[in-house]
Amino acid sequence: MSPHTINPRYDRSFPTCYDPHEALPPARGRLRLWALSGAACVIAASVLLASSGGDMDFYRRQASDPTWLVKAAEFHGHLGPWLIVGAMVGDHALKQLETRGHWLIDVTCSMPADKHKPPFTCLLDGLQTSSGATMGKCNLHLTWEPKRWGDAWPVIAVVRPAREGQAAAGVLYKPRPALKAFLERMTPDRIEELSREMARKRVEDFFEVSPATNLPTTGPGE
Numbered sequence: 001m002s003p004h005t006i007n008p009r010y011d012r013s014f015p016t017c018y019d020p021h022e023a024l025p026p027a028r029g030r031l032r033l034w035a036l037s038g039a040a041c042v043i044a045a046s047v048l049l050a051s052s053g054g055d056m057d058f059y060r061r062q063a064s065d066p067t068w069l070v071k072a073a074e075f076h077g078h079l080g081p082w083l084i085v086g087a088m089v090g091d092h093a094l095k096q097l098e099t100r101g102h103w104l105i106d107v108t109c110s111m112p113a114d115k116h117k118p119p120f121t122c123l124l125d126g127l128q129t130s131s132g133a134t135m136g137k138c139n140l141h142l143t144w145e146p147k148r149w150g151d152a153w154p155v156i157a158v159v160r161p162a163r164e165g166q167a168a169a170g171v172l173y174k175p176r177p178a179l180k181a182f183l184e185r186m187t188p189d190r191i192e193e194l195s196r197e198m199a200r201k202r203v204e205d206f207f208e209v210s211p212a213t214n215l216p217t218t219g220p221g222e
């Protein structure tokens with residue numbers, strides 16, 4: 001393990017993704033010291049760095065970066081493809097459902113249990129920053145539902161529950177082969193470059209998008 005690897009749970013078995021903390025220059029002494037104290041301190045260090053004017057060791061901001069991408073990268077702590085996937089889907093879903101999100105939606109991401117760790121779960125932070133559904137509000141869920149979706153993953157369902165006379169509605173995102181094909185182009189030195197390229201594409205390039213029917217529509221936080 002390299003001296004600046006700060007997330008021991010990071011999955012290195014997936015050949016198309018890399019730990020961004022290893023791909024970019026070593027963190028400063030302050031962050032390295034905190035990293036030794038565990039994951040909670042990593043989160044605290046990210047918040048500290050994010051609040052210091054975007055001076056992030058793990059994200060090299062460019063002037064051309066759109067606001068939504070900056071927001072996602074600074075919240076998450078780096079710019080990576082799984083983060084971008086989540087941010088794109090959440091943003092697309094809010095537009096499709098004509099909702100402001102946050103308390104007004106319910107989001108479920110289905111991935112195999114052995115993928116319930118970074119880099120795959122970076123997708124959840126993208127969903128949180130773009131849709132406003134969060135783990136804390138209990139309206140963002142990580143599941144694995146092979147009976148419903150077969151072996152496809154990630155499958156993301158964004159549901160707007162019925163409210164104030166407005167019928168329930170939802171959008172379902174099932175991955176196209178193009179998603180994996182794009183991720184297979186990733187190399188450690190091109191994570192940010194290819195993440196930006198990904199961000200310029202359409203959600204439909206990577207997912208089959210369809211109306212979500214027969215999905216649970218319990219209200220957020222219930």
Ligand SMILES: [Zn+2]
Pocket residue numbers: 076078080082083118119122
């Ligand atoms: Zn990540």
